[in-house]
Amino acid sequence: xxxxxxxxxxxxxxxxxxxxxxxxxxxxxxxxxxxxxxxxxxxxxxxxxxxxxxxxxxxxxxxxxxxxxxxxxxxxxxxxxxxxxxxxxxxxxxxxxxxxxxxxxxxxxxxxxxxxxxxxxxxxxxxxxxxxxxxxxxxxxxxxxxxxxxxxxxxxxxxxxxxxxxxxxxxxxxxxxxxxxxxxx
Amino acid sequence: xxxxxxxxxxxxxxxxxxxxxxxxxxxxxxxxxxxxxxxxxxxxxxxxxxxxxxxxxxxxxxxxxxxxxxxxxxxxxxxxxxxxxxxxxxxxxxxxxxxxxxxxxxxxxxxxxxxxxxxxxxxxxxxxxxxxxxxxxxxxxxxxxxxxxxxxxxxxxxxxxxxxxxxxxxxxxxxxxxxxxxxxxxxxxxxxxxxxxxxxxxxxxxxxxxxxxxxxxxxxxxxxxxxxxxxxxxxxxxxxxxxxxxxxxxxxxxxxxxxxxxxxxxxxxxxxxxxxxxxxxxxxxxxxxxxxx
Numbered sequence: 512x513x514x515x516x517x518x519x520x521x522x523x524x525x526x527x528x529x530x531x532x533x534x535x536x537x538x539x540x541x542x543x544x545x546x547x548x549x550x551x552x553x554x555x556x557x558x559x560x561x562x563x564x565x566x567x568x569x570x571x572x573x574x575x576x577x578x579x580x581x582x583x584x585x586x587x588x589x590x591x592x593x594x595x596x597x598x599x600x601x602x603x604x605x606x607x608x609x610x611x612x613x614x615x616x617x618x619x620x621x622x623x624x625x626x627x628x629x630x631x632x633x634x635x636x637x638x639x640x641x642x643x644x645x646x647x648x649x650x651x652x653x654x655x656x657x658x659x660x661x662x663x664x665x666x667x668x669x670x671x672x673x674x675x676x677x678x679x680x681x682x683x684x685x686x687x688x689x690x691x692x693x694x695x696x
Numbered sequence: 697x698x699x700x701x702x703x704x705x706x707x708x709x710x711x712x713x714x715x716x717x718x719x720x721x722x723x724x725x726x727x728x729x730x731x732x733x734x735x736x737x738x739x740x741x742x743x744x745x746x747x748x749x750x751x752x753x754x755x756x757x758x759x760x761x762x763x764x765x766x767x768x769x770x771x772x773x774x775x776x777x778x779x780x781x782x783x784x785x786x787x788x789x790x791x792x793x794x795x796x797x798x799x800x801x802x803x804x805x806x807x808x809x810x811x812x813x814x815x816x817x818x819x820x821x822x823x824x825x826x827x828x829x830x831x832x833x834x835x836x837x838x839x840x841x842x843x844x845x846x847x848x849x850x851x852x853x854x855x856x857x858x859x860x861x862x863x864x865x866x867x868x869x870x871x872x873x874x875x876x877x878x879x880x881x882x883x884x885x886x887x888x889x890x891x892x893x894x895x896x897x898x899x900x901x902x903x904x905x906x907x908x909x910x911x912x913x914x915x916x917x918x919x920x921x922x923x924x925x926x927x928x929x930x931x932x933x934x935x936x937x938x939x940x941x942x943x944x945x946x947x948x949x950x951x952x953x954x955x956x957x958x959x960x961x962x963x964x965x966x967x968x969x970x971x972x973x974x975x976x977x978x979x980x981x982x983x984x985x986x987x988x989x
Contacts, residue, residue: 526759529756529759529760530763533760533763534763556764560757560760560761560764561757563756563760564753564756564757564760567756568749568752568753568756571752572713572714573713573715574714630747630750631747631750631751631754634744634747634748634751635751649748653748653751653752654748654751654752654755656752676702679702679705679706680702682705682709682741682744683699683700683705685744686740686741686744689744689747690740690744
């Protein structure tokens, strides 16, 4: 499967395409990781799954160019970068984190809570509070990576523009609820 | 609190996804510097989008791990059952094979027993029949044998007869002369002398007969041998040498047949064993002889 094919198939059904890509590349990638970097089978599988996540993320953000490059080559490149990154992180772990000097602005950084658990929990709660159809639109577009055309069909809207307007309105509402809940927690 | 409109949200989202042009980027940075309320709203919005990114990644990771679990359960569950089924199948096949084989063996044993009984009965009768019919059959294993083969077979069985010692009174007699000539292998001389002098001595007759034999004059030889048979004396020898003559004479096949049958039916015959082995030799050479009735 090439990158162009993956992008095309992903637009039709993202979950199905991702599953197919997983099955097609699991053995190639894991065996390569085990052979080249002397990793265990479980480590190799974790790395492959992480590479698949990055692939999915890059596809959502339109960061992949629809070339004739093989998907396996792309995934192997991601795996390579992940291993190098992990090696770099290992070096940083040697630093005594407990005795680090306090940095100004760290509290502010934490206030916005980049990727912590409470933030994710409040996001889920706020999504539930959002109600239909905003909940569906946000979930389908941002999490299930469904195309706007399909969402339009699903919800029976007149055209894509209506869905687009609805999506931004819902995002605005979600932001209000999310920060309200996050501040409360 | 600043409320973002659709265009602004679109712009922030594009910025978050890195899908923004340079012009838009400059415009956005200017606004972020100059409008603090817009800046707060922007920061809140980007943090929401980051949280959504994290949520999406988490969801994708879960989904991928669920595929892996599904795959594992698929492998673990049914393969164990399959293995059991395979083992059971092999055992059942083995049992069926053993049962079928033993049944077949029993059938074969019964068949063999039956055939054994029948064949022993048949063999007894057929052997007797065959024995009596071998010479009555129209075909006999010498029919197509050429003269060379006939000679080969007959020379295997032909032995020069031993003639008695010559008495002193008989010195320079015809008999001594013939015997001397015989051992000198002057067979034509012997036959010439025989044509001039007639004798009743079976030994001399046998000598002359074999002399004809050595000259391949089968008819002459057989006529002398029949004379000996009639007169008596060396009867068995005469018969045996006649048989060898008939063997070489293609036209005398019928006579060969009747004489061989005669010797074969008489176990006391001096050349009984020789006749049997001669016949079996002819048979083994797989040469057929057509003998008209």
